[in-house]
Amino acid sequence: MSFSFDHSQGPTLRHDPLSNRQVYLAPRRAARPNDLVNYRKIDCPFCIENSSLTPDPVQQWPSLEALHWKSRIIANRYPIVEVGDPATEIGGVAQSAMTTQSNMHAYGVHDVVIESPDHIESVLQIPFDDWVGVWTICQQRMKQLSTDSRITWATIFKNGGVQAGASLAHVHSQLIGINCIPPTISAKCDQLIHRPALFRNILSDANNQDRVIHNYKNFVAIVPPAPRQPFEAWLISKEPCCFFHTENQSCVEDVARFTQHFPAALEHLLPGASYNWWLHQFPFISSSTLHRAAEHWHWHLEALPRITPLAGFELGTGYHVSTMPPKTAARLLRDTGCWK
Ligand SMILES: [Zn+2]
Structure with missing residues (x-):
């Protein structure tokens, strides 16, 4: 199912004044693959044989140079938040946000943590030493984000299974740094x-x-x-x-x-x-x-x-x-x- 609207718009953080609730609007995420059950291994961008389909890693275990990597962190192709210039990303909306705070450019970093080179679906299938490696590169990435003066808070989260919001079967989690405190x-x-x-x-x-x-x-x-x-x-x-x-x-x-x-x-x-x-x-x-x-x-x-x-x-x-x-x-x- 697809609807006609501008999917190219950068993410914004919108504010509901009545409930004082904020909502991330990220139209590009509408193009995410979500065929969790039927996604074929041959097409899976997280499998090691398809590494060329994804951006260069920002962290990788056991090293950034390793060809036979065990886990890696890459930029999310469908981010909730993005690094970018508010003026160029959302034009006049960003300008008005400076006065109303109703629509702010959703600044931040959104990564995917690919937890195995193999097309497996559960963290229970990952050998313990490799699983420690996953958390080690998450720690290194978190350390990087902590030194970015534009990142206020960051988290690592896992969506394990369809009911938890997973959109791809290949075992992975996500890491996100934002410019506000939830x-x-x-x-x-x-x-x-x-x-x-x-x-x-x-x-x-x-x-x-x-x-x-x-x-x-x-x-x-x-x-x-x-x-x-x-x-x-x-x-x-x-x-x-x-x-x-x-x-x-x-x-x-x-x-x-x-x-x-x-x-x-x-x-x-x-x-x-x-x-x-x-x-x-x-x-x-x-x-x-x-x-x-x-x-x-x-x-x-x-x-x-x-x-x-x-x-x-x-x-x-x-x-x-x-x-x-x-x-x-x-x-x-x-x-x-x-x-x-
Ligand atoms: Zn895979």
């Missing part, structure tokens, strides 16, 4: 400013309420106090730390373990279930007010199964509805035996 992060900063011990309390409450799934060397995997879906899980740094890219090798290996343990446990409990995960780190650049939260921030990964779709009540109110008590979810996840 409402989810601002809200957490506000909470931390008023309750500096919040992360410590979240970890101790999880322990006291039997919601710990697994204790890693540097992190704890827990079911959060108010999970949005059954089996939602968070990986939280034990010590205060703002950023993933400043962590040592031991931490990267823990992240690699969790991001294979969680999908394995979910697959054990609900075969074929889709899931997302995303990284919540502190902004690279923040206001003096928000910066008061920096010393209390524990960066974390949130992993969310996509078992039931968002329905009218969730969309209309912002409240999620789940069916499984968090303590039960933690026990079932632990009992899969997938955490070592």
Whole structure:
């Protein structure tokens, strides 16, 4: 299905004044391939034999020069945000945005992380050492973005499966850096400013309420106090730390373990279930007010199964509805035996 509108327009960040909600408008993404089921391996741009179809990598494992690469990061062909001159990208709209803030050029960097040279669909098929390599190049890319004065905040996210928004079967995730702080992060900063011990309390409450799934060397995997879906899980740094890219090798290996343990446990409990995960780190650049939260921030990964779709009540109110008590979810996840 296609509709007639200008697909060449650069991305913009639009503002709804009534709800104070912002929406990225990215018309070029309408041309994305989305034939997840029928996409043929021979046409897959992420397979190593088709490397010439994609841009040169910005990061690659084990090295930028490697012909037989194990993983690589390339620019997204259908980005939500783009580097570019606002004046040339959206002309008069950008100019008016400077006064109304209603339509801003969506500045940023949007990459694809190709997690395997082979046409496989699950992170569980990736050997652990290669999976550590994936997180290592993500860390290197994040370090690059953190030095760009135009990038305010960045994340890595995974759409695992059709229900989670994946458009290509070949195993991959995405990395995005933007020039604003998302409402989810601002809200957490506000909470931390008023309750500096919040992360410590979240970890101790999880322990006291039997919601710990697994204790890693540097992190704890827990079911959060108010999970949005059954089996939602968070990986939280034990010590205060703002950023993933400043962590040592031991931490990267823990992240690699969790991001294979969680999908394995979910697959054990609900075969074929889709899931997302995303990284919540502190902004690279923040206001003096928000910066008061920096010393209390524990960066974390949130992993969310996509078992039931968002329905009218969730969309209309912002409240999620789940069916499984968090303590039960933690026990079932632990009992899969997938955490070592
Ligand atoms: Zn492929």
